[in-house]
Amino acid sequence: MTSTDRIKKGALSHLHIWIGGIVLIVALLSVLLAWLKQDAITLKMLGQPTSVGPIAYKLEAPFFMSLGAQTQSSIKIDYRTIDETSYRDEAQLQLLKNNEFDMVSLRILQNQQYEPALEGFDLIGLSDNYVQARQMAQAQLPWVNKRLEQRFDIKLLGIWPFGPQVFFCRKPISALSDLNGLRVRIGGDALKPLIESLGARPVITPFAEAVLSLADQTVDCAVASQASGLAASWGRYAKHVFPIPVQMGLNGIAIQLSAWSRLALKQQRALQNAVDQYIEDAWKFAQALEQTAMTCFTTNSTCSLGPSYQVQIASVSDNDRKIIKKLALDVSIPNWLKRCKAANLDCEQQWQTVLLPILQTSDKRF
Numbered sequence: 001m002t003s004t005d006r007i008k009k010g011a012l013s014h015l016h017i018w019i020g021g022i023v024l025i026v027a028l029l030s031v032l033l034a035w036l037k038q039d040a041i042t043l044k045m046l047g048q049p050t051s052v053g054p055i056a057y058k059l060e061a062p063f064f065m066s067l068g069a070q071t072q073s074s075i076k077i078d079y080r081t082i083d084e085t086s087y088r089d090e091a092q093l094q095l096l097k098n099n100e101f102d103m104v105s106l107r108i109l110q111n112q113q114y115e116p117a118l119e120g121f122d123l124i125g126l127s128d129n130y131v132q133a134r135q136m137a138q139a140q141l142p143w144v145n146k147r148l149e150q151r152f153d154i155k156l157l158g159i160w161p162f163g164p165q166v167f168f169c170r171k172p173i174s175a176l177s178d179l180n181g182l183r184v185r186i187g188g189d190a191l192k193p194l195i196e197s198l199g200a201r202p203v204i205t206p207f208a209e210a211v212l213s214l215a216d217q218t219v220d221c222a223v224a225s226q227a228s229g230l231a232a233s234w235g236r237y238a239k240h241v242f243p244i245p246v247q248m249g250l251n252g253i254a255i256q257l258s259a260w261s262r263l264a265l266k267q268q269r270a271l272q273n274a275v276d277q278y279i280e281d282a283w284k285f286a287q288a289l290e291q292t293a294m295t296c297f298t299t300n301s302t303c304s305l306g307p308s309y310q311v312q313i314a315s316v317s318d319n320d321r322k323i324i325k326k327l328a329l330d331v332s333i334p335n336w337l338k339r340c341k342a343a344n345l346d347c348e349q350q351w352q353t354v355l356l357p358i359l360q361t362s363d364k365r366f
Helices: 003-039 054-065 067-071 089-097 116-122 130-152 189-197 207-215 226-231 257-262 265-298 318-342 347-362
Strands: 041-047 075-081 103-107 154-161 165-169 183-186 201-204 221-224 240-247 250-256
Touching: 041 054, 054 067, 054 075, 054 226, 054 265, 067 075, 067 265, 075 265, 089 103, 089 130, 089 154, 089 250, 116 130, 116 250, 116 318, 116 347, 130 154, 130 250, 130 265, 130 347, 154 257, 154 265, 183 189, 183 207, 189 201, 189 240, 189 318, 207 221, 221 226, 226 240, 226 265, 240 318, 250 257, 250 265, 318 347
Parallel strands: 041 075, 041 103, 183 201, 183 221
Antiparallel strands: 103 250, 154 250, 165 221, 165 240
């Protein structure tokens, strides 16, 4: 064999090795791409109505729409607000159970009529500050989560607040007794007994429609957080705020168990970690938002949340705070326990061993 032949043979050998390497790389890339494609997953999520304000369109929507990039995972959220659909707030549990959506930003007040365990997160008249409300929500989470898994195939990933739910009224309100005889818009059945105990008439109306009810005087007052009321332009018609909290406006992030099980373990961890961060951000955001809303209502300075309406914010007496606490113990808790019993749910033990001790550490009235 001549030297030329040897060179040709060597070149062919190297060419075969090179081609073989290319084929191997292509094969590996094909396997990798197929694995990535298989690993990718899109979750359909139903979010809060835009009308509730900045916590929906400045925090929730951007967070979940960019969740894949934030977690550096292959999870994508197909996010839609509830007002982009024909669904009503109170249908969220059933929507998850029927696999219409994989995740929801759960409106607890509107959905607790179908599951009394949810009511335990935000019992009427019990919490009037963020720290206590969060302690109670965290303590309740495992118990409520177990119940939702059993009844609705739902996993609750976390709880977050809108903030203290207060009264917006068309006429001056300086005490709870001034609500006697008035029509008060509320978001769900849970508030009815308390409103009725104050001599007022509860009117259940979806949040997005409440401003119309105030405008056409169908209602005299409406209950919401100050930030949500500001965002929904309630201040245009309701010029008086009585800032006694009747609830903390708690909400949750929930996922259908079948959707959760489709996720690989690393995806589950990524999603839970992301939601944990969102929950942390939401508690801080809600507190800051409440302060900003109060500033917008009471000063002539430019409002960062949109149009500002001059509103009179009344002072709340210690006597009225005592009245709310008494109604909580005499009306709210017994009604909750009654609803629980009808649903074969032992809430009495949860109240005595979990919630009451938390309340007693900060309030001797309990």
